Amino acid sequence: MGITAVGAYAPAQVIPNAHYAAYLDTTDEWIVSRSGICERRHATEGETTSHLGVQAVRDLMDRYPGALDGVDLVLCATSSPDAMFPSTAALIAGQVGLKGAAAMDLSVACSGFLYALSVAQAMVAAGTARRALVIGAEVMSRVVDQQDRNTAILFGDGAGAVVVGPVPAGTGFQSFVLGADSAGGPSLFLRGVCGALPDGTPMGPYLEQNGREVFKFAVRILGDSAEEAMRRAGGRVQDIDWLIPHQANVRIIQAACERFGLPLERAVTNLDRYGNTSAASIPLALAEAVRDGRIQPGQQLLLAGFGGGLSWGAAALRWSGPAAGAGA
Incomplete structure (x- = not known):
């Protein structure tokens, strides 16, 4: 089993370090030297985690037509879900033509995408699913205190998606x-x-x-x-x-x-x-x-x-x- 298609999406709103330097006790130079971060993306009002995830999947579909054929499992790794339930995975599945697919979220913070990949690989290998759509999606800007210099400068929003399925031997x-x-x-x-x-x-x-x-x-x-x-x-x-x-x-x-x-x-x-x-x-x-x-x-x-x-x-x-x- 391996990754057969990839897609990604980031919100259009760019937040440069100067944004935080204007009201927090920090500078662009301090942020870059401590973290390597120059800017990040923030979701705008109305953009949710599922919205970002859907856009990442659509990017995948545009680049790899037919990549979702046979997908009957959707996993979403997120620490900022739209709701505790319905799962963000189910919300995404319903908007990308995978209504009826098994869907669930995994909450393992920044390690979540790797955990989701391992679950997808195991379920496809076991025959529980034919192919799996695995998404990592976050709107961290809404769970971080924008007045806290120690965390606000670090986090941004975005989503990525892959399809897990059979691949050639040796890969x-x-x-x-x-x-x-x-x-x-x-x-x-x-x-x-x-x-x-x-x-x-x-x-x-x-x-x-x-x-x-x-x-x-x-x-x-x-x-x-x-x-x-x-x-x-x-x-x-x-x-x-x-x-x-x-x-x-x-x-x-x-x-x-x-x-x-x-x-x-x-x-x-x-x-x-x-x-x-x-x-x-x-x-x-x-x-x-x-x-x-x-x-x-x-x-x-x-x-x-x-x-x-x-x-x-x-x-x-x-x-x-x-x-x-x-x-x-």
């Missing part, structure tokens, strides 16, 4: 590594129906993050999970043609590349233009690199992410999709 998914440690939960969380975590940590209405603790965790777990995924795939991190990491902080990505001995140029990065789009960040980056021709059939990819939970995930795969523009 496709090779391994998955998934994990979570709730002991790190107080370092990054978003309130649900309760007002506090089990350990008594109070939760306000917005996402809260201990940036220093998450940074230390991310640097370690990104490297550990990537190395384990490549080991299970029968290779080494040095065999990676393209590292597609969660787009949280350029310093984390730089640290991972240094650990692997990979030049930074072999990591797909776009957080300078989109910021941290949580579960949407990996499919957004993947779609961009496929679209511009960097990723080609036969290349070794490693997708890796981390997020609230604290959670992590990595996937090794030999790319089987068509070259950029095929089917468009």
